[in-house]
Amino acid sequence: MSNENTEEAAALQAQIEHLQAEVSALRRQQKDDQKDVTFHFRGQMQNAMLSLCGQRQGDEKVLSMLMEEVEELEEDLKLQTQMNGISLTGCTTKTLQSSGRKLVQQLCVSGHCSELLFQVEFQLSEVNEASGCVRTISELNVVIDAGEMQNFSSFLSGVEESRDLLLFFRTLRSFSDRCDDRRRTFQHFQEKYPAVVSLPAGCRSEVMHLSHPELPGCVLLVHWSVHVSREGGVSPKVELLTKIPERALQLFPSQAVGGAAEAFQSLLRILGAEAALEAVIMAVSLS
Amino acid sequence: MTPQPPKSNTSATTSGCFHPKQRNVHYSTQHKYSQNMEVATTKGVLSHLSRLEVQKRSLKSQPQQPGGVKALRATVEALLTQRDQLRAEIQTHKNIKKLRVSMDKQCTNEEEETEEGMDEDSENSNLLRLMARHTQLKDLLHAHNVVGGYNVVKTRQGKGVCVSVATFYEGVYLNTYNLEIDVKPTVRISRHNVPPFIPLNNLAEQSNMQTDLRTLLDPLSQHLNAFAGRQQQFKFVKELHKSVEVMESNVLCSLLVLKFTVPREKTAVLCSLDYTDCTRSLPTRVHFESDDEELPESPVWKTHCSFLMETPVHKALITMRKTGNIV
Numbered sequence: 001m002s003n004e005n006t007e008e009a010a011a012l013q014a015q016i017e018h019l020q021a022e023v024s025a026l027r028r029q030q031k032d033d034q035k036d037v038t039f040h041f042r043g044q045m046q047n048a049m050l051s052l053c054g055q056r057q058g059d060e061k062v063l064s065m066l067m068e069e070v071e072e073l074e075e076d077l078k079l080q081t082q083m084n085g086i087s088l089t090g091c092t093t094k095t096l097q098s099s100g101r102k103l104v105q106q107l108c109v110s111g112h113c114s115e116l117l118f119q120v121e122f123q124l125s126e127v128n129e130a131s132g133c134v135r136t137i138s139e140l141n142v143v144i145d146a147g148e149m150q151n152f153s154s155f156l157s158g159v160e161e162s163r164d165l166l167l168f169f170r171t172l173r174s175f176s177d178r179c180d181d182r183r184r185t186f187q188h189f190q191e192k193y194p195a196v197v198s199l200p201a202g203c204r205s206e207v208m209h210l211s212h213p214e215l216p217g218c219v220l221l222v223h224w225s226v227h228v229s230r231e232g233g234v235s236p237k238v239e240l241l242t243k244i245p246e247r248a249l250q251l252f253p254s255q256a257v258g259g260a261a262e263a264f265q266s267l268l269r270i271l272g273a274e275a276a277l278e279a280v281i282m283a284v285s286l287s
Numbered sequence: 288m289t290p291q292p293p294k295s296n297t298s299a300t301t302s303g304c305f306h307p308k309q310r311n312v313h314y315s316t317q318h319k320y321s322q323n324m325e326v327a328t329t330k331g332v333l334s335h336l337s338r339l340e341v342q343k344r345s346l347k348s349q350p351q352q353p354g355g356v357k358a359l360r361a362t363v364e365a366l367l368t369q370r371d372q373l374r375a376e377i378q379t380h381k382n383i384k385k386l387r388v389s390m391d392k393q394c395t396n397e398e399e400e401t402e403e404g405m406d407e408d409s410e411n412s413n414l415l416r417l418m419a420r421h422t423q424l425k426d427l428l429h430a431h432n433v434v435g436g437y438n439v440v441k442t443r444q445g446k447g448v449c450v451s452v453a454t455f456y457e458g459v460y461l462n463t464y465n466l467e468i469d470v471k472p473t474v475r476i477s478r479h480n481v482p483p484f485i486p487l488n489n490l491a492e493q494s495n496m497q498t499d500l501r502t503l504l505d506p507l508s509q510h511l512n513a514f515a516g517r518q519q520q521f522k523f524v525k526e527l528h529k530s531v532e533v534m535e536s537n538v539l540c541s542l543l544v545l546k547f548t549v550p551r552e553k554t555a556v557l558c559s560l561d562y563t564d565c566t567r568s569l570p571t572r573v574h575f576e577s578d579d580e581e582l583p584e585s586p587v588w589k590t591h592c593s594f595l596m597e598t599p600v601h602k603a604l605i606t607m608r609k610t611g612n613i614v
Contacts (some may be wrong), residue, residue, distance in 0.1 A: 005356055012359035019366035026373035035382050038422050046419055052411060053375035055571040062466060063410075066417055073424035080428065083450070085501055089394045091423075091430040109430045124433060135460040163458035166435035231569065 114176040117145040171232040219243040240264035386419035454515035516568030523601035547613040
């Protein structure tokens, strides 16, 4: 046993201790990083990670297999988007608590439903109990496109209070569907009767103007609003308003014109929105 | 942190030279020992003992066998590799997270792509980008599920689909109901676990499910969630308000009859809640009956009536009991 051997052994021992401490610290850091469920890699992702960090073999294979998996996920996302009627463009998650039995995450989800933009933020807890996994939502915060706020304000405050994330989305979709009904109907009539029908505020607006080209001062306004109740009930409301100059009314006192609004409501009940509107348009075009 | 000697077949210990195993296996030590025995007879026991003492000390300061330095060097190499691997993994993790953040910003703000100055070669950066996109897709799919999506899964090579309808009330995810639907040749529900009192067949007939499955699923979800809401309310009434007697309720949770006790007079009031609109979880009619015929007409009870029409029953009862109107 030489002295040099002993010295080297001692030095190596010291280095070993130092390295072991480093490795432990790095392992702890990695465990911490992986607490965020999103960044806890498995399967192809784990393979890709290893390929990037050490084992350089089979690089191409790793890339193509991960590509395949990503393509599957893209297809799945398209399918969910189509079936759920909403388009999610962003989802960020932050893990607030992660123990064996409990996981608490802060999620921020943004996207759009047809033309309506939204952003929701909430806390999602998953607790493993004897009866199974219990998921709950707390601290829900909902923001939607400023233009539609009036329709939604009472509903939104109710939904935030009851933390009913799912009701928010069901109602949003319903509302969007009814708005789409309106847009299609308005567009259809504008194309079919371009002389009589105009949409001064665009096809997504609530108002359609009807007037005979030779009587520009006399306008019938169709006001089609989509109302959202506090409970989340979505109901379309179609009204007919007349904008007829005083003088015309004086010259032609007619119950038909004056009582147009009520008469229209009866028509609505009997024929439904599209048919009732068509009847009115035909009347206005005097054909 | 105690140093761990590398594992070897000869279970070396740090205890000293008189360990029987050591003596049996290591020839050189053995050899020295027999030499020592010879010496002891010639130079005396004391000097022999002092020589053994020196040996013991030198063995203690070198806890490994003479091949030990090689083993130590190997350990160091292994640990260095391990450390570098971990560092690389952690750094890659960081890079992916950074990439993900800028991808998220791009999606919502339509910002221009900014290279974060990563020195990876292009193949690596492709892989990193792909990995970041993978995490983004997983998150988006998770979000679809969390916000109450239908979790549609294609089955039987596109001949069918499986959907699930989630129910939810007051912040808690409740039961999920599943449907197996044939898509070819026509769209038809083949199996489901929707309870029989939910008018699934009616909803299917009234829907446009041949062209748009959502025209069936949205109303179904509305029915199931309204039912889940009523069911939870009835459950909370039984759990939280023991002083209120549940006289009658039904499986569809469309009817609830409660018996209130008015504190001072100890009068009983029968309260009937009708939930005839199955798409809602609030009642369509609230009716009070009492031996005291004037009571239901009193202003206080008229207020209770409208309160119960607008508030979930278990919550309304909390207020009614707090204000002392009922026990």
